[in-house]
Amino acid sequence: xxxxxxxxxxxxxxxxxxxxxxxxxxxxxxxxxxxxxxxxxxxxxxxxxxxxxxxxxxxxxxxxxxxxxxxxxxxxxxxxxxxxxxxxxxxxxxxxxxxxxxxxxxxxxxxxxxxxxxxxxxxxxxxxxxxxxxxxxxxxxxxxxxxxxxxxxxxxxxxxxxxxxxxxxxxxxxxxxxxxxxxxxxxxxxxxxxxxxxxxxxxxxxxxxxxxxxxxxxxxxxxxxxxxxxxxxxxxxxxxxxxxxxxxxxxxxxxxxxxxxxxxxxxxxxxxxxxxxxxxxxxxxxxxxxxxxxxxxxxxxxxxxxxxxxxxxxxxxxxxxxxxxxxxxxxxxxxxxxxxxxxxxxxxxxxxxxxxxxxxxxxxxxxxxxxxxxxxxxxxxxxxxxxxxxxxxxxxxxxxxxxxxxxxxxxxxxxxxxxxxxxx
Numbered sequence: 117x118x119x120x121x122x123x124x125x126x127x128x129x130x131x132x133x134x135x136x137x138x139x140x141x142x143x144x145x146x147x148x149x150x151x152x153x154x155x156x157x158x159x160x161x162x163x164x165x166x167x168x169x170x171x172x173x174x175x176x177x178x179x180x181x182x183x184x185x186x187x188x189x190x191x192x193x194x195x196x197x198x199x200x201x202x203x204x205x206x207x208x209x210x211x212x213x214x215x216x217x218x219x220x221x222x223x224x225x226x227x228x229x230x231x232x233x234x235x236x237x238x239x240x241x242x243x244x245x246x247x248x249x250x251x252x253x254x255x256x257x258x259x260x261x262x263x264x265x266x267x268x269x270x271x272x273x274x275x276x277x278x279x280x281x282x283x284x285x286x287x288x289x290x291x292x293x294x295x296x297x298x299x300x301x302x303x304x305x306x307x308x309x310x311x312x313x314x315x316x317x318x319x320x321x322x323x324x325x326x327x328x329x330x331x332x333x334x335x336x337x338x339x340x341x342x343x344x345x346x347x348x349x350x351x352x353x354x355x356x357x358x359x360x361x362x363x364x365x366x367x368x369x370x371x372x373x374x375x376x377x378x379x380x381x382x383x384x385x386x387x388x389x390x391x392x393x394x395x396x397x398x399x400x401x402x403x404x405x406x407x408x409x410x411x412x413x414x415x416x417x418x419x420x421x422x423x424x425x426x427x428x429x430x431x432x433x434x435x436x437x438x439x440x441x442x443x444x445x446x447x448x449x450x451x452x453x454x455x456x457x458x459x460x461x462x463x464x465x466x467x468x469x470x471x472x473x474x475x476x477x478x479x480x481x482x483x484x485x486x487x488x489x490x491x492x493x494x495x496x497x498x499x500x501x502x503x504x505x506x507x508x509x510x511x512x513x514x515x516x517x518x519x520x521x522x523x524x525x526x527x528x529x530x531x532x533x534x535x536x537x538x539x540x
Contacts, residue, residue, distance in 0.1 A: 133255075134255060134262070134265070134266050136307075136310050136311050137248060137251055137252050137255065137266050138265075138266050138268075138269035139269070139307045139310065140201070140244075140248050140304070140307050140308060140311075141248060141252075141266060141267060141269045141270035141273065142269040142270060142272055142273035143273055143300060143303050143304045143307050144241075144244045144245070144248065144270065144273070144304060145270035145271065145273045145274040146273030146274060146276060146277040146300055147208070147241070147273075147277070147297060147300045147301065147304065148274060149273065149274035149275065149276075149277040149278040149281075149374070149378070150277040150278065150281050150293070150296060150297055150300060151293075151297055152353050153278055153353075153356070153357045153370065153371070153374050154281065154285060154290060154293050154357065155172070155173070155293070156169050156173065156354060156355065156357055156358050157285070157290045157357055157358070157361070157367070158219070158290045158291065158293050158294075159172055159230070160358065161289075161290050161291060162219050162226060162230070163223065163226075164226075164227065165489070166355075166358075166485055166488045166489045167485045167486065167489050168227055168485075169354065169355075169358075169485065170354055170355075170481050170482060170484055170485020170486070170488065170489075171231075171481075171482065171485060172230065172231060172234060173350070173353065173354040173481040173484075173485075174350075174354075174477070174478045174479075174480075174481030174482045174485070175231060175234055175235060175238065175478075176234065176238040176477070176481075177346075177350070177473060177474050177475070177476070177477025177478035177479075177480070177481055178474065178478045179235060179238040179239050179242055179474070180238070180242050180469055180470060180473045180474030180477065180478075181470045181471075181474030181475050181478065182470070182474075183238070183239050183242035183243065183470075184242050184243065184245075184246050184465070184466035184467075184469040184470045184474065185463070185466045185467060185470055186243075186466075187200060187204075187242060187243030187246065187247060187466060188243075188246060188247075188250075188463040188464075188465060188466025188467070189463060189466070191243075191247055191250065191463075197247050197250070197251060197311075198308060198311045198312070200243055200247060201243070201244060201247055201248070201308045201311070202305060202308045202309065203240075204240040204241065204242075204243050204244055205240075205244070205301060205304040205305040205308055206240075206305055207236065207237075207239075207240035208237055208240045208241055208301040208304065209298055209301035209302050209304075209305060211233050211234075211236050211237035211240065212237070212294050212295075212297040212298035212301050213294070213298050214233050215230070215233050215234075215237075215294040215297075216291070216294045216295070217229075218230045218232070218233045219291070219294075242469070244304075245469060245473075246465035246466045246468075246469045247465075249449065249465050250465050252266045252267065253449065253452075253453050253465075261388075261389040263446070263449065264385040264386065264388050264389065264446065265385075265386075267385055267445075267446075268382055268385040268386060271378050271381045271382040271385060271442070272382060274378045275374075275375045275378040275379060275382065277300070278371050278374040278375050278378065279371045279372060279374070279375035280371075281293070281296060281371065282367045282368045282369075282370060282371025282372070283367075283368050283371070284296070285367050286366060286367040286368050290367075329455055329456065330464075330467060332517075333513075333517055334513070334514055334517030334518055334520075334521060335455065337510050337511075337513035337514045337517060338401075338448075338451060338510075338514045339467075339468070339471045339472070340507075340510040341401065341405065341507050341510035341511040341513075341514055342448060342468065342471065342472035342476070343471055343472050343475055343476035343479075344405075344476065344503050344504065344506050344507030344510060345404070345405060345408060345440070345444060345472070345476070345504065345507050346472045346473050346476035346477050346480065347476040347477070347479055347480035347483075347500075347503045347507075348408055348412060348480065348500040348501070348503040348504040348507065349408075349440070349441075349477075349480070349500070350476070350477050350479075350480025350481045350483075350484055350500075351412075351480060351481075351483075351484035351487075351488075351496045351497055351499065351500045352412070352415070352497075352500065353477075353481075354480075354481050354484050354485070355484055355488055355493070355496060356373075356374075356415075357370050357374075358493075359415075359419070359493050359496075359497075360373060360430075362419075362493055363418070363419065363426060364423075373430060373431075373434055374434075376431065376434045376435065376437075377434040377435070377437030377438075377441075378437070380434070380435045380436075380437055380438035380442075381437055381438050381441055381442040382442075383438060384438040384439070384442040384443055384446075385442055385446070388442070388443065388446050391443070392446070392450065396515075396518075397447045397450040397451055397454075398447075398451070398511070398514050398515035398518050399515060400443055400446075400447040401444065401447045401448070401451070401511045401514060401515070402508060402511040402512055402514075402515055403439070403443075404439050404440055404443050404444035404447065405444075405504055405505075405507045405508040405511050406508055407436050407439040407440055408436075408439075408440040408444075408501075408504035408507070409501045409504045409505050409508065410436065411433045411436040411437075411440055411501075411504075412433075412497045412498070412500040412501040412504060413497075413498065413501045414429050414430075414432060414433040414436075415429075415430065415433045415497045415500075416493075416494045416495070416496075416497035416498045416500075416501065417429065417494070418430050418433070419493055419494040419497075420494065440504075448468070451514075452464055452465065452468060480500075480503065483499065484496050484499070484500075487499050
């Protein structure tokens with residue numbers, strides 16, 4: 117099988133450096149690591165029910181349905197990624213400072229106040245991921261090893277905050293969380309300022325290739341597989357911390373469980389080039405969904421085990437995060453890079469984020485809240501495993517469709533081979 121066509125040689129990067137992008141990844145995903153695992157604990161501290169917590173978590177995913185395409189359109193239309201990232205980070209800072217005020221409202225107004233602040237916060241944060249991904253994919257120019265070395269700093273930032281904030285919240289209370297997040301948002305503002313003033317998106321190109329590519333059956337199957345993978349992870353992001361607390365683990369232990377998963381993720385990012393050199397990206401995509409089924413079956417079963425076996429099972433399940441997040445993410449970015457190159461990457465990333473993290477996360481968060489409240493914690497994670505199983509079927513369609521396209525001789529620039537390999 118011939119190597120796929122590499123992204124446009126010499127595509128402009130707007131002067132952005134790998135270190136600049138790595139720093140933004142580190143702080144932004146540090147923010148994610150400090151917020152995602154601990155927001156449910158904060159909401160619980162403020163007296164909210166499991167359904168209300170699930171709805172607030174789902175709100176972030178609903179925002180991701182609408183917001184990323186707007187950010188992507190703005191980036192492709194005006195090309196001012198640095199300005200867009202900095203505006204978003206500044207709004208995140210203001211909302212973090214406003215969150216304790218919303219949490220202090222009367223019981224009747226609290227949910228609405230917190231939901232409003234969280235909506236604006238997620239609206240501002242929704243562009244940080246896809247725009248940074250677009251910059252890193254442009255700079256990597258098809259080199260999965262280089263991409264991994266930039267993206268791994270996001271995992272480092274995540275692990276530092278998720279592990280470091282646990283003891284702080286144990287010592288000073290979970291209500292300290294918004295102030296810690298404000299510090300990270302402020303750091304993100306400063307990190308974005310390090311980008312050169314000409315850090316821009318690729319110029320927008322005429323034509324309907326983006327729409328046509330998105331509507332191909334193989335691409336629709338890919339979006340469905342991505343949606344189901346994120347839907348499967350929604351119960352994990354919304355309720356895993358509460359699940360561990362339910363099993364009797366401290367906030368410090370909860371942070372360590374999260375940190376373990378991200379440590380495995382970091383290891384995967386550092387060695388992933390070997391996997392991509394050996395296996396097609398679509399095969400890796402299928403494998404990650406198979407392991408996702410196993411991961412959440414183990415997580416659910418841990419609730420019915422004794423303490424020792426539960427801990428051992430959860431440790432193994434968390435190590436599988438290397439596959440279900442890191443490898444899945446890189447395989448997905450490989451497919452996105454191959455199909456859309458650099459010219460449409462900002463908008464393509466935005467559509468991917470809206471469908472998977474937005475729609476998939478929203479459905480998963482709401483369903484998890486209902487199942488948790490009506491059937492219990494274990495049933496919630498068994499439901500996640502079922503969603504991942506459906507995702508396996510969609511991923512198989514992606515692999516088979518890609519092979520048919522290659523056999524039919526569709527140009528590699530838009531079709532694709534199943535691999536993303538740097539030129540040697």
